[in-house]
Amino acid sequence: MSTPTQTTPADPNAPKLTRKDFASDQEVRWCPGCGDYSILAQVQKVMPDLGIPREKLVFISGIGCSSRFPYYMNTYGFHSIHGRAMTLATGLKTARPELSVWVVTGDGDGLSIGGNHFLHTLRRNVDLNVILFNNRIYGLTKGQYSPTSVLGQVTKSSPLGTIEHPINPVRVAIAAEATWVGRSVDVDTKHLPEMIRKMADHKGLSFLEVYQNCNIFNDGAFEHFVDKPVRSERMLYLEPGKPMRFGANNEKGIVANGLKLAVVSVGENGAREADLLVYDATDPAMAYLISQMDYPDFPVPVGVFLDFQRETYEDMLLAQVRQAQSKPGSGDLQKLLRGPQTWLVE
Amino acid sequence: MSTPTQTTPADPNAPKLTRKDFASDQEVRWCPGCGDYSILAQVQKVMPDLGIPREKLVFISGIGCSSRFPYYMNTYGFHSIHGRAMTLATGLKTARPELSVWVVTGDGDGLSIGGNHFLHTLRRNVDLNVILFNNRIYGLTKGQYSPTSVLGQVTKSSPLGTIEHPINPVRVAIAAEATWVGRSVDVDTKHLPEMIRKMADHKGLSFLEVYQNCNIFNDGAFEHFVDKPVRSERMLYLEPGKPMRFGANNEKGIVANGLKLAVVSVGENGAREADLLVYDATDPAMAYLISQMDYPDFPVPVGVFLDFQRETYEDMLLAQVRQAQSKPGSGDLQKLLRGPQTWLVE
Amino acid sequence: MNRRITEERDAVTIRFAGDSGDGMQLTGSRFTDTAALIGNDIATFPDFPAEIRAPAGSLPGVSGFQVQFSSRDIHTPGDRPDVLVAMNPAALKVNLRDLPEGADLFVNSDAFAKGNLKLAGYESNPVEDGSLSKYRVFSLPMTSLTLRAVEGLGLGQRSAERCKNFFALGVMFFLYERSVDATVQWIDQKFAKTPDLGEANKRALRAGYNYADTLEIFNRTYRVRKAVLPAGEYRSVSGNEALAMGFIAAARQAGRTLFYGSYPITPASDILHELARHRAFDVRTFQAEDEIAAIGAVIGAAFGGAIAVTGTSGPGIALKSEAMGLAVMTELPLVIVDVQRGGPSTGLPTKTEQADLLQVVHGRNGECPLPVLAACSPADCFHTAIEAVQIAVRYMTPVVLLSDGYLANGAEPWRVPNVADLPGIAVTFATDPHEYQPYARDPRTLARPWALPGTPGLEHRIGGLEKEDRTGNVSYDPENHDRMVRLRAEKVARVAQDIPPTEVVGAKSGDLLIVGWGGTYGAITSSVEELLVKGYAVGQVHLRHLNPFPSDLGDILGRYKRVLVPELNLGQLRLLLRARYLIEAEGLNKVAGQPFRVDEIYRKAASMLSAMQPV
Amino acid sequence: MNRRITEERDAVTIRFAGDSGDGMQLTGSRFTDTAALIGNDIATFPDFPAEIRAPAGSLPGVSGFQVQFSSRDIHTPGDRPDVLVAMNPAALKVNLRDLPEGADLFVNSDAFAKGNLKLAGYESNPVEDGSLSKYRVFSLPMTSLTLRAVEGLGLGQRSAERCKNFFALGVMFFLYERSVDATVQWIDQKFAKTPDLGEANKRALRAGYNYADTLEIFNRTYRVRKAVLPAGEYRSVSGNEALAMGFIAAARQAGRTLFYGSYPITPASDILHELARHRAFDVRTFQAEDEIAAIGAVIGAAFGGAIAVTGTSGPGIALKSEAMGLAVMTELPLVIVDVQRGGPSTGLPTKTEQADLLQVVHGRNGECPLPVLAACSPADCFHTAIEAVQIAVRYMTPVVLLSDGYLANGAEPWRVPNVADLPGIAVTFATDPHEYQPYARDPRTLARPWALPGTPGLEHRIGGLEKEDRTGNVSYDPENHDRMVRLRAEKVARVAQDIPPTEVVGAKSGDLLIVGWGGTYGAITSSVEELLVKGYAVGQVHLRHLNPFPSDLGDILGRYKRVLVPELNLGQLRLLLRARYLIEAEGLNKVAGQPFRVDEIYRKAASMLSAMQPV
Numbered sequence A, B: 001m002s003t004p005t006q007t008t009p010a011d012p013n014a015p016k017l018t019r020k021d022f023a024s025d026q027e028v029r030w031c032p033g034c035g036d037y038s039i040l041a042q043v044q045k046v047m048p049d050l051g052i053p054r055e056k057l058v059f060i061s062g063i064g065c066s067s068r069f070p071y072y073m074n075t076y077g078f079h080s081i082h083g084r085a086m087t088l089a090t091g092l093k094t095a096r097p098e099l100s101v102w103v104v105t106g107d108g109d110g111l112s113i114g115g116n117h118f119l120h121t122l123r124r125n126v127d128l129n130v131i132l133f134n135n136r137i138y139g140l141t142k143g144q145y146s147p148t149s150v151l152g153q154v155t156k157s158s159p160l161g162t163i164e165h166p167i168n169p170v171r172v173a174i175a176a177e178a179t180w181v182g183r184s185v186d187v188d189t190k191h192l193p194e195m196i197r198k199m200a201d202h203k204g205l206s207f208l209e210v211y212q213n214c215n216i217f218n219d220g221a222f223e224h225f226v227d228k229p230v231r232s233e234r235m236l237y238l239e240p241g242k243p244m245r246f247g248a249n250n251e252k253g254i255v256a257n258g259l260k261l262a263v264v265s266v267g268e269n270g271a272r273e274a275d276l277l278v279y280d281a282t283d284p285a286m287a288y289l290i291s292q293m294d295y296p297d298f299p300v301p302v303g304v305f306l307d308f309q310r311e312t313y314e315d316m317l318l319a320q321v322r323q324a325q326s327k328p329g330s331g332d333l334q335k336l337l338r339g340p341q342t343w344l345v346e
Numbered sequence C, D: 001m002n003r004r005i006t007e008e009r010d011a012v013t014i015r016f017a018g019d020s021g022d023g024m025q026l027t028g029s030r031f032t033d034t035a036a037l038i039g040n041d042i043a044t045f046p047d048f049p050a051e052i053r054a055p056a057g058s059l060p061g062v063s064g065f066q067v068q069f070s071s072r073d074i075h076t077p078g079d080r081p082d083v084l085v086a087m088n089p090a091a092l093k094v095n096l097r098d099l100p101e102g103a104d105l106f107v108n109s110d111a112f113a114k115g116n117l118k119l120a121g122y123e124s125n126p127v128e129d130g131s132l133s134k135y136r137v138f139s140l141p142m143t144s145l146t147l148r149a150v151e152g153l154g155l156g157q158r159s160a161e162r163c164k165n166f167f168a169l170g171v172m173f174f175l176y177e178r179s180v181d182a183t184v185q186w187i188d189q190k191f192a193k194t195p196d197l198g199e200a201n202k203r204a205l206r207a208g209y210n211y212a213d214t215l216e217i218f219n220r221t222y223r224v225r226k227a228v229l230p231a232g233e234y235r236s237v238s239g240n241e242a243l244a245m246g247f248i249a250a251a252r253q254a255g256r257t258l259f260y261g262s263y264p265i266t267p268a269s270d271i272l273h274e275l276a277r278h279r280a281f282d283v284r285t286f287q288a289e290d291e292i293a294a295i296g297a298v299i300g301a302a303f304g305g306a307i308a309v310t311g312t313s314g315p316g317i318a319l320k321s322e323a324m325g326l327a328v329m330t331e332l333p334l335v336i337v338d339v340q341r342g343g344p345s346t347g348l349p350t351k352t353e354q355a356d357l358l359q360v361v362h363g364r365n366g367e368c369p370l371p372v373l374a375a376c377s378p379a380d381c382f383h384t385a386i387e388a389v390q391i392a393v394r395y396m397t398p399v400v401l402l403s404d405g406y407l408a409n410g411a412e413p414w415r416v417p418n419v420a421d422l423p424g425i426a427v428t429f430a431t432d433p434h435e436y437q438p439y440a441r442d443p444r445t446l447a448r449p450w451a452l453p454g455t456p457g458l459e460h461r462i463g464g465l466e467k468e469d470r471t472g473n474v475s476y477d478p479e480n481h482d483r484m485v486r487l488r489a490e491k492v493a494r495v496a497q498d499i500p501p502t503e504v505v506g507a508k509s510g511d512l513l514i515v516g517w518g519g520t521y522g523a524i525t526s527s528v529e530e531l532l533v534k535g536y537a538v539g540q541v542h543l544r545h546l547n548p549f550p551s552d553l554g555d556i557l558g559r560y561k562r563v564l565v566p567e568l569n570l571g572q573l574r575l576l577l578r579a580r581y582l583i584e585a586e587g588l589n590k591v592a593g594q595p596f597r598v599d600e601i602y603r604k605a606a607s608m609l610s611a612m613q614p615v
């Protein structure tokens, strides 16, 4: 929909950009084998298709390995301070709604020190695209546990295992009233770009959690369901409006009995295609329910958890501005300075 | 259950305290008619029944009208800084698990500036009792909107109406993996004390949202469903394991078709008692679904949203301490100072 | 009533005091506006409790409003009231200590009943037990007279009693020969939606006026003629109003959008409230979830090319300090307003103080310099706001603007500036991809170019890690770090280039120089005026620029035998002056949450001076 | 090989440099421990990039470890290496500038292939193009020799190559006449779970040793005899280890639980890691969601009677500053550790600096004083931690302890203290309801009583609003506020009572006094030793107490013609000294993220001195 705050499309006659055009001249400084490389590659691959001129793109991050991301994108970028990327993005988008503003953050940056800004930026529905690299560890500070580390995980700061119950980023995003919530995996080079495209198309804040492998401090955190051979059996790709199916030959599915979920094999003991739960991405309660699915009892759900419309923060703000400016005689500075009452001294 | 971190019970022979014993010598400085008075009265009423010696009770708050609460309780108290009450409470409870630690906060203190600590303290399940006074306004600073103010609300800082979608404290608490979540109303002098008793009994963090009227800056925010005449028709008291009923004569109820809820009148067009949704306070997905009920489509749910067990932060920490101390030769300071390797200089 | 004498006064100070619920702030403002309208010079000092409404009749619940109005140029709301209006015993108890002998004391006798007396800690009724013999006491049954006046309007008891402040106002209007008309008009507007309340207030107002007129006990009225002020159109303005207008004007002069990000906090919140009302000027206010989010958003908006401002008070500055460091490192233009209040910690939220100076100068990790300005009067806040924006965009730096609770809420007459005369604010943005380097520098200001997202070919990345000179790429090179640290310091030091010569009031050299900053301007100026009249060789310098200092300050300090630095802190400017100029600056320090009284400064200075050269 | 000469050296400095992935930190530590074990004095300086592993072969990826070992008492890791081991071209490029003429240079020739040379920005191979003629170059094919040595163990190429750092270590061991035994043992422990990797490393180590032995090019080996240190049992300790142990010891001495709340941040994180390993000492570590939560929890724990400590670095201090104000207002005992790093903002996270001094002294809203201590060497961190806790509980105040990245990661030999000799820490708690007042004060220290929740009859409330003297009730009374502000200041000033007389090294009066603080101790001390040898009248004072200053400091400063203050900032202690004592203190300031070299201080001082009295 074309709204005043719609990001301006590129001049159609301009030569289409390639993924190379989005690589900056800075050498990438992640550890060899880090999942961040793959995410960077996917983002650079998708950018040319968005049809947004490069100068209109801004990547804003906090602090962390993941937050080095903007340095490697040949767009405008801001590597801010730990946990605060969302706040800079909100200010920039509110001041310059025509820009396409992206936030890159980590499980520590976005959910530990940045948790409060995460909560409030999502509920305001500022039209930002937020990608959270979840490696369930603090990488840059060399391996302490994060709010998404699994209970009992042994790390530098938890030599006897963590005693903290983790939070689920998707669940928190749902409760924060987000209008678009998704999840993908660093190495899924087919699904990840698809998600990035979808979030870019969404008007309003879109939040994408990406499971990312930190091969130095938390290697293999996701391999038990992400690895190619088991992936189709242990991951389920959510598709709005479609029945929930998975499995090597898509033969399995999810059924719901009230609020109780179960895995069935279509065709086996009476389970019919029609019985499968059809995913409704406009219902937060459904999203919340599905977010509870986890391996080994269930396949790990990825894809689009939520996707619906709500007016954005900056649109409502600009509407107030236009409304006020439409009043005759509005915006008269001299009148403002004179105030409600003046008197003359001869 | 008696665990090492159970708060010590009072000496049975000690004379039972009365509500007066819990009133401090400081004169209460809230506006006449403020809902805070009623909450204070209920807390002071319940305290004697808890059987916890007064010196073992600590009330910790942030900043706000609501956060003046500790000054009026004749127990130990800490009126900290804005948004940080949860953090002080965590430190105190972890250092002194035998104390009964209460947090009193507001919608601004606890959910705006304090949102991040709220999220993490709940997920850690520190055994605290948290009461949030939700008046949907910043009282102490004279009437700006808060994260729970309704969209469009006109306040000092939103003369044209707010443009921020509010958050639902109960929903955020659920997503924060809280083990006990409840809601009540300042003027409900029957239900509120019941809730306070229940949260005190819960081992693990208990979070209670209390709708509170600020008669100066947001008067009547809840009257449309709280007022005596309409209350029974517009509020629903959740009771774990019981069918969801409400209405003047308890004649109405809630049924669920999949994830779709509906109000029915038992007996009318075929709706049977047995069809009513039985509330399960151990299922976060159910709690999340019910948290979406709101007036006018539905009655406003109050009562116990969640109530289940998970080991507390301080218990797990102390378990590690005991475990480490049980090792023979552990805790030898000289050994620690000598470290892995030493050499002698004659 | 021709029997009644009219007495000429050149300045009078009245303090209205009562319960938080008695509407004293409103009463005081109405009296102030009327005085202003007839051309008096005025200065006001509202003083209210941190609680919204402490319990009726209690000492903590007392709210006061002091106004000085005069026929000459004044700078303060007056040291001690000539007239105290006390609506209840608590108000009397709290304010009596400031009342000089022989002052006029008006009390609402209806309120001096047992309950209230006890609440205020009075054993017996002071109005009757003779303990007030030092004053001219006028005990009026304001409540009952008000109730009688509004009879028949069918108001409830409570709302009816609420009108008694207008009764008191009416009495004062009569005694000081002011007409009630302006207030009547004001009531008509204000209560348009509730006409019967308006009517009640008008009746109470007139009742008070007529009561004073007909009453025998008043054998005289007082006349305070209009002041001789520079010709022009005037309004009354508070510091927070002036700041808000200053930023709107600055954005207009710069031709940019104004972005104001803030989290409410006393006494800065009113800036947010005021700005939120002006969407018509494309003012984009953002009420953040906390102070950190507020400045974060402001940094983002500055990156985007807005005139970006955040406002708070001391505790909020503490929270913003990490992000202020980011703004220094990324060299983006923004203004951080600190409306100082009593500290440390939560301190005394509604009281005034000057104890954040060292925090804003030194309170960040690493070598992290930024310019610091301080406004010296409510009206001056307007010009300081504009200058802060000018410096920020010219030098590409965050700038701190210091105000305080006294300036924020106090009001004074302000000659309305002509928009055509406002200074222009030149903002230039980089556009040429060929010569663009994110950290290249302007030879004069050392400012780096401002390159806005959306500009083709200028795509670049900035952040909080140390930057390589010119390119702005991340650099851990030791020499580069040392160079950049000194470049950032030098850039801020160069702001002194644009500071006009320091104005010295009084003796240009001699025995004593009084150096002040911020909201103490009025009290210092008044005391210096008196000292000069007495013939002392005293000079006055009031600093608007606290970092960097004006380049001529060192010379000026050297021209006096002694230097006195009065501050509402334990000597923060004094510390900076001593460190910089190695001079034996002495302090007059008060940290009581209250402004200086003129006589406090006068006495201290006089004692230093007479020690040197008895006049 | 009797042909080979043995040369005596009294001190040697070796720098190991390579990729972040080359294990240089480990190689350096192994060499250090071995040197320590045979009784050398040692000092180390690890210097690594902010990235975990920058791309192999790149300049930003270079990681270095410098160690000085000697037969005499030394204080620094050495200005310039006598020996540089460069595992690849990037390491050579980055470190060559520090290498003095004639130094020994060992390069891994296998790594000097096209790709790596290009990554390091070399046109041609420096090892072959003669550009290294100023040095004694030993070009060894370390990789291939290592591969050959570990052949047959069935290791993958990558893991096999990984062993080359042990090869380099072996070579150094031979040349400096150290046995490989200690390292062999260490490998056996370390690789117990992966014996074949252990075996490979041992083979590489021995291969390097034997290669050096049999190789003709080395015509001499070097002997550095054991140092004459005070007798006792020694270990090597880093600053962060020493801090962790100091706090555990302090809690033990106080008989209380140690609560450590922190949010990870370089270079402070290791304190958390170390403490988390010691649950056996009832150490309760809390990894908070952010720095504010960390100090909040610590304040809560202090209220509960724990020995409460929080640790962070500069940006974290900025975030904690509001809560530090709460601790000052509530007068609770806690310690705030600031392990300083390069700033401003994110700055240079892994580099050292001293630029947080003014932040910790002044960086809070309102008048908000607290004691500030600084450790001066890795081992000194232990004693400073204990003293910080002593002051905190004795004066009931938050205390800041300053360390820095150089102290935190650097190591030195430490004579292990006897637990029986540790100072006792007396903590007393209020228990008597009759005489208890929350803000009553100890006549000597002005400390208020510490009353723990759980104590019957002492129920009381504290908070961030101004307190009434003695009762601690909320008070907005002006006089009370002024009194409390001065009481809090006086209490902190009185800490000086317990500061021992300042130790002056060298001339007790004369031409020049060098005043330092913190991690510059070693470099200043070494330079002063040289200056004294040269016969200059120079004195040295190294301040551990930065607020308040020792009471005898003013006198001492007065006894010298000039005062020099070397700091790794733009003159922060200098500013405080000038403001307090009005002396013309001069600065030697370097803000490069690197420690001082001895010769930098020596030259500056010598130039000042010879200007005065040519020796």
Ligand SMILES: Cc1ncc(C[n+]2csc(CCOP(=O)(O)OP(=O)(O)O)c2C)c(N)n1
Pocket: A063, A064, A065, A066, A067, A082, A105, A106, A107, A108, A109, A110, A133, A135, A137, A138, A139, A140, A141, A146, D263, D264, D265, D266, D291, D315, D316, D319, D346
């Ligand atoms: C104010 C502040 N506190 C702490 C740090 C240290 N720090 C830098 S990154 C980081 C955590 C990063 O974790 P995450 O966001 O998950 O990023 P990752 O490195 O795992 O990609 C921390 C604690 C900091 N830079 N600033």
Ligand SMILES: Cc1ncc(C[n+]2csc(CCOP(=O)(O)OP(=O)(O)O)c2C)c(N)n1
Pocket: B063, B064, B065, B066, B067, B082, B105, B106, B107, B108, B109, B110, B133, B135, B137, B138, B139, B140, B141, B146, C263, C264, C265, C266, C291, C315, C316, C319, C346
């Ligand atoms: C750091 C800081 N920021 C802002 C404030 C100002 N402040 C005090 S209370 C408050 C909001 C209180 O709202 P709420 O928590 O809902 O309490 P209520 O008064 O409504 O009970 C604010 C913004 C402060 N005291 N400290």
Ligand code: SF4
Pocket: A029, A030, A031, A033, A034, A035, A036, A065, A066, A135, A139, A140, A213, A214, A215, A216, A217, D052, D053
């Ligand atoms: S530490 Fe982990 S997250 Fe960071 S760059 Fe290396 S592999 Fe990636």
Ligand code: SF4
Pocket: B029, B030, B031, B033, B034, B035, B036, B065, B066, B135, B139, B140, B213, B214, B215, B216, B217, C052, C053
């Ligand atoms: S302002 Fe509102 S919340 Fe605060 S005390 Fe008054 S009525 Fe209660």
Ligand SMILES: [Mg+2]
Pocket: A064, A106, A107, A108, A133, A134, A135, A136, A137, A138, A139, A146
């Ligand atoms: Mg991470």
Ligand SMILES: [Mg+2]
Pocket: B064, B106, B107, B108, B133, B134, B135, B136, B137, B138, B139, B146
């Ligand atoms: Mg509220």
